[in-house]
Amino acid sequence: MKPTDPLESVYFIELPEDFHFTQKAMPIDPTIPLPVQKKEKDDPGTFNMKELTEEQILAGLLTVMAYDSDNKNILYYRSILGKARPNLKKELTEAAILKTKNQDYDLAEEIYASLRGFDPEDIATILNTALFFDQRADSYRTSGLYDDADAYDADALFYYRQAMDAEPAVPDAFFNAGFYYLKKHNFKEAKSCFETYLALTCEMTDDEMGENGLYKKNRAQELLNEISNRNMEDDHFKAAYDFINKGEVEKGLDEIRVFLEKNPAVWNAWFMLGWGLRQQKRYEDAKKAFEKTLTLEGGKRADTYNELAICFMEEQNLPKAKEALQTALSIEPENTKIISNLGYLALKEGNPSDAAAYFQTVLEYDPNDKLAAAELLKMDV
Template sequence: MNPTSPLDTIYYINLPENFSLSKNAMHIDPTIPLPVQQKDSDAPGTFDPKELTPEQILSGLLTIMAYDPKNEHILYYRTLLKEARPNLQKELTEAAILKAKNEDFDLAEEIFSALRGYDPEDMVTVLNTALFFDQRADAYRRQGLTDDADAYDEDALVYYRDALDAEPPLPDAFFNAGFYFLKKHNYREAKSNFETYIALTCDMKDEDLGENGIYKKNRAQEMVNNISNRNMEDDHFVAAYDLISRGEEEKGLQEIRKFISKNPNVWNAWFMLGWGMRRLENFEAAKQAFEKALTLEGGKTSDTYNELAICLIELNDLEGARNCLNTALKSEPENTKIISNLGYLALKEGNPAQAAAYFQTVLEYNPDDKIAAAELAQLDV
């Protein structure tokens, strides 16, 4: 029978008073049950203290940190970990960041959970957790897993909010939260966070900020200027995104047209107009809007080219669609939405073998992509 929870893989033991793991072992209070990670070879009800390893204890303690942070003995267990591995927090943080970078998300999430249980007051860990969920959401959105991406974005927001409330303030929380809200098209909140970051760092000398800090400060100011210059805090712009996102495209298009009438050179507005039109399957009007976005400063993004390609496929301009998708793929070579659209383009061109190759590539990046799997199953190649 497989365990239903990671806590099912540990058991508690009481050790004799004179028990020690080694000459230099951590001090263990025999009156407090000790969580031990069971071995795969352990049979139920069998335990020999002579076979107990330090790794089993450390693993058991970390499991408690991750999945039972309200355990009645949590303070004692934290003390044991600090005695056994003084550099544990640094080691685990580096491991979690590396796992997240390699998109080993489940293990990274488990390590971040253990870190929060180990030191719940550490706001850097809280911020790192927010960044992790933010990154995980972005990865899933690139794979077309919109529902999963939205769920992890919500998780990220919870930890960003906690990090933003830190005392003393944590400048990097405001910098990173600014980009989170920018991604969510909440330009007012994004601008506010970037402005706060600038205010928190304005009195710091360049030598104290360092090269990375100077870059962040300039980048934050650039984002504030972009939002202000493009008037992206405008009520019509904000309402348009909210309405189209909720499936009220007609109302959203009314709002974005009002915005464009006063702000005709904002590429994001034309992109939003094209997005709404494409969702309504008005592909010619959507095509024109995306093409306009490409002519404006900042509009030549992979998303713009990808959206334009979808319209061109529907309008049977297959060569134009391929050019757009290839351009988008140069910017984001592992974006499975773009690769999937190349597969649909190949189908439209009557090349099922090439389409299958694209869908297979999608599955190599994301084995859980149900759409690519379904398309591949239908192809007799």
């Protein structure tokens, strides 16, 4: 957790006029207080000018960038950073990406805040921030931290909207936002984003697009075709997801049944029907919906087998549950939801040592997973 006021870790000092660094002198104005990061060993209220290092000043400046971007001296502080570290944005962006990969989310978030404070107009940083919050939300939701996940989803949307409002338009902002809206089952907005992405790139040559760009164009078109062919922007589909997601399951089931009357071959709709029925503990009916999902194009997914396995477990059909979970794991070997469910299955089978191994594996992939940690705590492992 970040401290209540991160600026408490910073001194603002006035340097003597004859002060300079022996190495790569930084352009210091002694009349303007300079933020300096405290050393861990510093006692409260103590500061030794003779021990001041350039790293302390740079760290202090970055803290101001992150948490005090309205500081009256911010332009001066930015100029110091720009001259002292010409490759600052590249270095910090690479560091933030690495921290995100290692799930050091708090530090990654602070780095992105520093980048935005250093250059608020840099759309690449804005888009990277959106992607970071999007990824953090997914990780937290997988870990069972639903309230935190919702909050980070909101942050992601805030920065996606900023990126999509940029002039000139940034195609990748619309491409990535399209996937955000897909995750939210907001297919109207997803369709609009992918259409905009294709419109912005339609006159670019293959050489200009490059291999990755061509992949994105093809993927955007595939998703547009899928949304249109399956009528997934239908209001009933979106309403069904929204109702079920906020716990009004019966209303959601009514909406998805209306959708299925006109669109019986859409795997997503049968999956949503099963999802709602499973929440109502109507496991036999839910199984039928998931089994129908598996017969449709696109429906043989890890999530479908995982949901089917949950139904089998609730009915105490453990062999069938294991079969479904193993199939799910073969599709997505690092999916922590599936691995966790294998742990719960092992507990039901009376194999606590196997269960502990599964839960420990989950924590290796995702140290923030509350459910796996709680199960290991119960087992005193």
